[in-house]
Amino acid sequence: xxxxxxxxxxxxGARPRDxxxxxxxxxxxxxxxxxxxxxxxxxxxxxxxxxxRCSVCGGFMExxxxxxxxxxxxxxxxxxxxADGRPYRNLAPTMExxxxxxxxxxxxxxxxxxxxxxxxxxxxAGDAADDLTSAAVRGAARGGLGxxxxxxxxxxxxxxxxxxxxxxxxxxxLPHGSADEHLAELRAELAKPGRGAEAAGRER
Numbered sequence: 001x002x003x004x005x006x007x008x009x010x011x012x013g014a015r016p017r018d019x020x021x022x023x024x025x026x027x028x029x030x031x032x033x034x035x036x037x038x039x040x041x042x043x044x045x046x047x048x049x050x051x052x053r054c055s056v057c058g059g060f061m062e063x064x065x066x067x068x069x070x071x072x073x074x075x076x077x078x079x080x081x082x083a084d085g086r087p088y089r090n091l092a093p094t095m096e097x098x099x100x101x102x103x104x105x106x107x108x109x110x111x112x113x114x115x116x117x118x119x120x121x122x123x124x125a126g127d128a129a130d131d132l133t134s135a136a137v138r139g140a141a142r143g144g145l146g147x148x149x150x151x152x153x154x155x156x157x158x159x160x161x162x163x164x165x166x167x168x169x170x171x172x173x174l175p176h177g178s179a180d181e182h183l184a185e186l187r188a189e190l191a192k193p194g195r196g197a198e199a200a201g202r203e204r
Contacts, residue, residue, distance in 0.1 A: 011057030
């Protein structure tokens with residue numbers, strides 16, 4: 001479905017837009033007046049980590065669970081652990097920060113790369129690929145199932161060039177082939193009292 005048809009959390013609706021009307025996430029850098037969607041601004045990401053703000057809308061996240069969108073490898077690992085009745089914990093760091101449940105459901109549906117398994121990246125997410133960025137290169141396909149995943153909390157480390165996150169204690173697993181499958185879940189989340197406006201009302 002077209003991105004303008006996806007229900008939008010109020011905090012996301014308050015974000016700046018690009019020329020197409022896409023809201024720009026809080027951690028996205030700008031260059032020459034244009035958002036660079038394939039990149040993450042280390043300073044913005046560090047601010048969000050330190051101040052417990054959503055990486056999508058920039059609004060404050062209350063103590064409690066946080067969410068992120070994962071790709072096929074982590075989605076498969078989580079599904080395998082749940083099927084076997086094992087606890088899941090991934091100790092590998094990621095540069096992708098946490099967010100509100102509604103914001104991550106929304107992001108999974110409107111970001112072309114996250115939403116469809118056959119989508120390919122239009123740009124490389126860094127100047128030099130390494131273990132953290134090797135999949136984020138121009139032409140790379142998402143492939144497989146993705147998921148919106150909730151965790152009890154997160155931890156982070158700020159380095160000279162990036163911010164690294166680890167997520168603790170799985171609390172929710174919402175897999176998808178096409179992220180349109182989350183439409184009913186997103187609508188229900190935004191219908192909860194205070195949820196549609198949670199990020200906008202508490203943004204710092």
